[in-house]
Amino acid sequence: MDKIAIIILAAGKGSRMNSDLPKVLHMVAGKSMVNHVIAAAAQVALNHIHVVVGHQAEKVQKEIQKENNVQFALQKKLLGTGDAVRIALPTVDSHIEHVMVLCGDVPLIRTQTIAGLVSIHQEQKADLTVLAAKVDDPTGYGRIIQGKDGGLLAIREEADATDMEKLINIVNSGIFCFAKRFLEYGLKRIKNNNNQGEYYLTDLVEIAVQSRARTFVKIIDNAEQVMGVNTIEQLNCINAAFHQISNELS
Numbered sequence: 220m221d222k223i224a225i226i227i228l229a230a231g232k233g234s235r236m237n238s239d240l241p242k243v244l245h246m247v248a249g250k251s252m253v254n255h256v257i258a259a260a261a262q263v264a265l266n267h268i269h270v271v272v273g274h275q276a277e278k279v280q281k282e283i284q285k286e287n288n289v290q291f292a293l294q295k296k297l298l299g300t301g302d303a304v305r306i307a308l309p310t311v312d313s314h315i316e317h318v319m320v321l322c323g324d325v326p327l328i329r330t331q332t333i334a335g336l337v338s339i340h341q342e343q344k345a346d347l348t349v350l351a352a353k354v355d356d357p358t359g360y361g362r363i364i365q366g367k368d369g370g371l372l373a374i375r376e377e378a379d380a381t382d383m384e385k386l387i388n389i390v391n392s393g394i395f396c397f398a399k400r401f402l403e404y405g406l407k408r409i410k411n412n413n414n415q416g417e418y419y420l421t422d423l424v425e426i427a428v429q430s431r432a433r434t435f436v437k438i439i440d441n442a443e444q445v446m447g448v449n450t451i452e453q454l455n456c457i458n459a460a461f462h463q464i465s466n467e468l469s
Contacts, residue, residue, distance in 0.1 A: 222316040223337055224399075225264045226307045229253045229283075229323030230273025230294040235449045241275045243323040244282050245454055248461050252448060253279070255326035257287045262330045263319075263337060269310050270323070271303040299417030300393075305406045311399070317341065319396045320420065324448045326457060327464070328394075332444055336396050339437050346401035346432035347371065347423060350394040352442035360390035361421070363436055371434035374421050389438055392445035395420065401432055 233242020243253035250258075253270070260268055268287070272279045273294040280291055292307035304320055311318060319337060321328065332350070340348040349371055351363045362384050364373040374391045375384050397405075405423040413419070427434050439445070443464075448454050 222314065223264045223319065224267035224269060224311045224315040224317075225260045225319045225321060225333075226292075226304055226311075227253065227256055227260065227268065227270045227289075227321045227323050228300060228303050229279055230271045230276075230297060230303055231324075232274040232297070233324075233449070236451060236454075238451070241279050242448065244279060245448065247326045247454070247458055250286075250326075251282055252326040252457075253283060253323040254286050256321055256323055256328060257283065257289060259328050259330045260319075260321060260333055261287065263333045267312065267315060269307045271307050273297050273303075297417075298411065299415070300420040301406060301409045301418030301422060304402070304420055305418070308402065308406065316399055317396060318399050318402055320394065322393050322447055325392075325394070325445055326448075327444045327446060327460060329444055332439060336394070336437050339435065340396040343435045344433060345396075345435040346398045347405075347427045348396045348435045348437055349374070349424075350392045350396075350445065351389050351436050351438045352392050352445050353438055353440050354388055354390055354442045357385070357388045357390050362387040363389040363391060363438075365389075365436055369436060371424055371436050372428060374424050389436070390442075391421070393447065394445060395423075397423070401427065404430070 229243040244251045268289040271292045294303050336350050361374045361376050366372050405426045409418050409422040411418050443460050
């Protein structure tokens with residue numbers, strides 16, 4: 220694990236929260252969402268955690284530093300997840316061989332899940348491994364398209380999915396593990412020719428397939444762990460789930 224770095228994406232505005240507070244600073248059980256994520260990640264990559272800040276960067280950085288000693292990268296313009304990782308990558312130590320990307324708004328993610336993703340990524344000698352979740356209702360999520368060997372062929376957003384693909388209940392969590400050398404290669408090749416003019420990390424899947432890089436899908440059944448927060452209603456659901464999990468473990 221000493222060759223693993225973790226980049227946590229925490230630059231977004233979270234406009235759907237309808238709040239002046241940056242999204243990742245909203246509280247779950249008395250702790251900001253991003254600090255929950257860092258706490259889970261720290262046991263896997265203690266000295267190699269990099270947080271990308273952007274919207275209200277100083278406020279986010281100050282809150283994180285109350286509890287954690289991490290490195291920061293500043294995304295001055297919010298040009299997408301791919302751009303965020305590209306900005307953070309130069310701050311990663313040269314001896315690092317694998318880079319995981321986590322989202323700052325998934326406070327229920329567990330250390331065991333992070334460690335498990337790293338382990339399977341290394342065992343498979345993969346260039347790109349995605350953490351996927353099995354859900355009862357996949358509506359609205361990107362579907363995971365796999366080959367017969369279990370490799371990842373595509374992440375199909377709902378708007379682009381065929382009727383058959385929409386039946387797939389294995390969905391993208393937004394959490395990836397990359398071989399650093401592939402990540403460096405792929406980030407130079409992603410384009411922003413989309414409606415938002417942004418660079419999407421998920422475009423690395425197509426680049427991996429085209430370049431015949433090795434891909435893998437790690438599937439978890441507990442989809443709550445990778446539930447992101449975009450609205451206050453979702454935040455309330457996350458808080459309820461956190462307390463339920465705590466009661467089950469106590």
